[in-house]
Structures are given as C-alpha cells and as structure tokens.
Amino acid sequence: MLGNTISAQPYLLLSSLIPGALTYYLPGLLNDYKHFLYFIFVLYVCMMLVESLMMIIASLVPNFLMGRITGSRIQGFMILEGKFFRLPRDLPGPFWRYPLFYVAFHRYSYQGLFKNEFEGLEFPHLEGGASAFIIWGRDLEE
Structure with a gap:
C-alpha cells in the first residue's frame, strides 16, 4: 500500500494540476x-483521500x-x-449530523475552497445601500 501510494504521487499531482488549471x-x-x-493543493488532497x-x-x-459499489x-x-446540499442544522438525526458530518472530508474541502475564493472579497454598493449583482457583465437592476 505504501509503494502504491508513493508511486501514484506524480500522477495525482498532474491529475490535479492540469484539470485544476482549466x-x-x-x-x-x-x-x-x-x-x-491552494486550489490545486485542495484538489490533490481530496484525490489522495479518495x-x-x-x-x-x-x-x-x-x-x-x-468494492466499487461500496466505495x-x-x-x-x-x-x-x-454541507453542499443541506445546512448542518437541517440534517436529520444523530447519525447523519454528528459522525457523518464531521467525518466527511467534502465538508472541509468545500469550506477551504469557499474561504479561498470569497474571504476578504468586497462587493460594490449602489446608491441607497442596494447591492449591485452582476451576471456575465450585465446589471440585474437594468
């Protein structure tokens, strides 16, 4: 298992770098x-975990x-x-919320990617305190 892990590192790095850049x-x-x-690192770590x-x-x-079905x-x-489909407070029961929510590595990767992209980001405001939402270069308030 250790040999397989070590020998897969260059391919995992390339598999995260090339599609990640695109x-x-x-x-x-x-x-x-x-x-x-940081984006490439998160992709690499997720592929290593999987x-x-x-x-x-x-x-x-x-x-x-x-094995494939189980995986x-x-x-x-x-x-x-x-945390992609439902918020943690909306998850039902103790099985879904506590062990599975904290074990799922997707939670940490989503959180890291969202913080990487949106932390410290400021959006412009229009006059009167309304936010300007721009989609594909068009203003929604037009």
Missing part, C-alpha cells in the same frame, strides 16, 4: 497564484464490483453530508 481560470476566479496553488479510502475498501472487500456508496454519503 477549471480555475475559465470561470474567472481570483487571478492570484497563491489562491491557485484513493486511500478506495485502497482500504479494496483490502476489505474481495470482489471488485462489490461509491461511502462517497455518496459523504457528499450528501458535506
């Missing part, structure tokens, strides 16, 4: 190399198809509880 600059995110490097999780599942489940289900549960 997906970071196309929508017009912050044009700063520090923000870009690969490590799948290696653990592969060592526990002998059947290839059942997909675990990933699906983590995505559902990762």
Whole structure:
C-alpha cells in the first residue's frame, strides 16, 4: 500500500494540476497564484483521500464490483453530508449530523475552497445601500 501510494504521487499531482488549471481560470476566479496553488493543493488532497479510502475498501472487500459499489456508496454519503446540499442544522438525526458530518472530508474541502475564493472579497454598493449583482457583465437592476 505504501509503494502504491508513493508511486501514484506524480500522477495525482498532474491529475490535479492540469484539470485544476482549466477549471480555475475559465470561470474567472481570483487571478492570484497563491489562491491557485491552494486550489490545486485542495484538489490533490481530496484525490489522495479518495484513493486511500478506495485502497482500504479494496483490502476489505474481495470482489471488485462489490468494492466499487461500496466505495461509491461511502462517497455518496459523504457528499450528501458535506454541507453542499443541506445546512448542518437541517440534517436529520444523530447519525447523519454528528459522525457523518464531521467525518466527511467534502465538508472541509468545500469550506477551504469557499474561504479561498470569497474571504476578504468586497462587493460594490449602489446608491441607497442596494447591492449591485452582476451576471456575465450585465446589471440585474437594468
């Protein structure tokens, strides 16, 4: 497992760098190399976590198809509880909120990416205190 992890590092780095560069600059995110490097780092760590999780599942489940199904289900549960679809206060019951919400690494990656992009960002205000929302270069108040 250690040899597989070490040998996969260059490919994981390239797999996070190339698509990360395409997906970071196309929508017009912050044009700063520090923000870009943090974005790439979060992608790299997420891929390492997924690969490590799948290696653990592969060592526990002998059947290839059942291993993929089990890994997909675990990933699906983590995505559902990762603060993307529902807020933490809206999660039902103790099983969904407490162990799964804090174990799901998607929660931490979303939080890191949102802070990377939006922390310290200021939006312009129009006269009278109304916010100016601009979508694709058009003002919504026109």
